[in-house]
Amino acid sequence: MDSAAASASPGPAAQAAQRPPHMAALVLARGGSKGIPLKNIKPLAGVPLIGWVLRAAIDAGVFQSVWVSTDHDEIEKVAKQFGAQVHRRSSEVSQDSSTSLDAIKEFLLHHKEVDIIGNIQATSPCLHPDDLIKVAKMIREDGFECVFSVVRRHLFRWSEIKGVNKVTTPQNLNPAKRPRRQDWDGELCENGSFYFAKKHLIEGGCLQGGKVIYYEMRAERSVDIDIDIDWPIAEQRVLRYGYFGKEPLKEVKLLVCNIDGCLTNGHIYLSEDQKEIISYDVRDAVGISLLKKRGVQVWLISERCSKTISAMKLDCEVIVSVTHKLRVVEDWINKMSLSWKEVAYLGNEESDVDCLKKAGMSGVPADACATAQKAAGYICKSNGGRGAIREFAEHIFLLMEKVNSQERKLNDLKN
Numbered sequence: 130m131d132s133a134a135a136s137a138s139p140g141p142a143a144q145a146a147q148r149p150p151h152m153a154a155l156v157l158a159r160g161g162s163k164g165i166p167l168k169n170i171k172p173l174a175g176v177p178l179i180g181w182v183l184r185a186a187i188d189a190g191v192f193q194s195v196w197v198s199t200d201h202d203e204i205e206k207v208a209k210q211f212g213a214q215v216h217r218r219s220s221e222v223s224q225d226s227s228t229s230l231d232a233i234k235e236f237l238l239h240h241k242e243v244d245i246i247g248n249i250q251a252t253s254p255c256l257h258p259d260d261l262i263k264v265a266k267m268i269r270e271d272g273f274e275c276v277f278s279v280v281r282r283h284l285f286r287w288s289e290i291k292g293v294n295k296v297t298t299p300q301n302l303n304p305a306k307r308p309r310r311q312d313w314d315g316e317l318c319e320n321g322s323f324y325f326a327k328k329h330l331i332e333g334g335c336l337q338g339g340k341v342i343y344y345e346m347r348a349e350r351s352v353d354i355d356i357d358i359d360w361p362i363a364e365q366r367v368l369r370y371g372y373f374g375k376e377p378l379k380e381v382k383l384l385v386c387n388i389d390g391c392l393t394n395g396h397i398y399l400s401e402d403q404k405e406i407i408s409y410d411v412r413d414a415v416g417i418s419l420l421k422k423r424g425v426q427v428w429l430i431s432e433r434c435s436k437t438i439s440a441m442k443l444d445c446e447v448i449v450s451v452t453h454k455l456r457v458v459e460d461w462i463n464k465m466s467l468s469w470k471e472v473a474y475l476g477n478e479e480s481d482v483d484c485l486k487k488a489g490m491s492g493v494p495a496d497a498c499a500t501a502q503k504a505a506g507y508i509c510k511s512n513g514g515r516g517a518i519r520e521f522a523e524h525i526f527l528l529m530e531k532v533n534s535q536e537r538k539l540n541d542l543k544n
């Protein structure tokens with residue numbers, strides 16, 4: 130190549146120097162988790178665990194790419210469903226003994242374009258995009274090479290007794306002058322939510338080093354699922370403090386529910402004289418009545434033409450022989466002057482997917498088909514015809530509390 134040509138098209142090193150640094154979010158999610166089987170995709174408050182952090186990473190809008198590194202087919206599917214790219218990692222870095230650093234190093238070997246890694250741990254599901262936006266600035270603009278998350282704790286530590294006839298000693302307090310909580314700043318502890326580091330640090334064998342700083346997370350967002358007893362606590366936390374997406378939640382005015390497979394378990398019994406018998410769970414009838422008491426209308430729909438369904442005395446609108454659910458629901462909500470944001474939808478079939486995607490709140494029973502599960506924001510623990518409506522109603526009430534508290538906060542700010 131002559132010198133003129135060389136100066137016209139810079140080489141790879143010069144090109145790398147010219148382009149803005151590539152910051153990749155990387156969620157490590159191996160299949161063989163100990164303790165909780167397939168923990169990384171187990172539904173937490175109706176959302177697969179990795180879904181919570183992927184939603185925050187994508188909506189933060191600060192990453193050139195968002196990745197999940199996994200060795201498992203099902204995790205790959207869920208990661209893609211949440212909009213992440215997937216790095217299929219080797220089994221060597223997927224063992225119980227493999228460290229995060231091993232898996233991150235392997236990822237970097239395959240992705241030379243990446244300059245900065247934001248390793249986000251799925252085990253801290255209360256992460257919000259605004260945390261990630263602030264950290265990205267610390268690395269990109271403030272010149273830090275490494276930022277990791279911490280939380281402030283007020284815990285008095287005592288030394289462990291090793292051997293007999295020994296006494297314990299205080300580690301971070303003077304027992305004669307025990308500070309009150311408000312007189313003590315506490316200590317900053319790593320909380321395992323994220324580790325951002327420039328490539329050279331990781332290649333040098335360290336996630337924390339160089340020009341390093343911490344990012345202090347708000348205590349309510351600092352959740353670490355380490356052992357199985359952490360799971361129910363994390364579930365309550367995400368419902369109250371988790372990130373539910375860019376669109377603010379709205380008050381639900383209408384629940385549309387597919388009958389076959391949501392209100393019923395899908396079984397139909399036929400008598401000799403061709404009469405059909407279906408069953409539903411009283412818990413679901415209670416769920417419907419609670420929704421109505423709280424001002425949420427409930428509409429039941431079915432693709433089938435069935436007198437049995439119409440005969441159900443659930444005191445709500447029942448529409449049968451629906452051939453195109455989206456069109457029909459859209460028609461109703463237009464007539465009721467509602468927006469999709471004010472509609473909750475519980476479905477279980479392929480034919481429900483369009484409505485699930487459009488509804489402000491969407492749910493599926495645990496035994497819904499895979500495509501419906503992918504489209505829904507909440508996967509019930511209960512099966513269809515076995516309490517899924519009751520459970521979804523509880524979920525709606527919880528999120529409604531969230532909407533109301535958001536509104537209260539806004540009003541307080543205005544006054």
Ligand SMILES: CC(=O)N[C@H]1[C@H]([C@H](O)[C@H](O)CO)O[C@](OP(=O)(O)OC[C@H]2O[C@@H](n3ccc(N)nc3=O)[C@H](O)[C@@H]2O)(C(=O)O)C[C@@H]1O
Nearest residue numbers: 157158159162222227228229232250251252319320321324
């Ligand atoms: C960056 C780092 O060192 N992370 C480690 C963290 C960190 O030190 C603590 O969270 C701090 O509070 O601790 C561990 O945390 P844990 O084992 O729960 O892993 C956190 C998440 O990363 C996934 N992971 C981890 C290692 C690996 N080789 N592949 C993975 O996919 C897990 O599936 C899970 O979603 C630990 O407890 O042993 C192991 C982790 O490797």
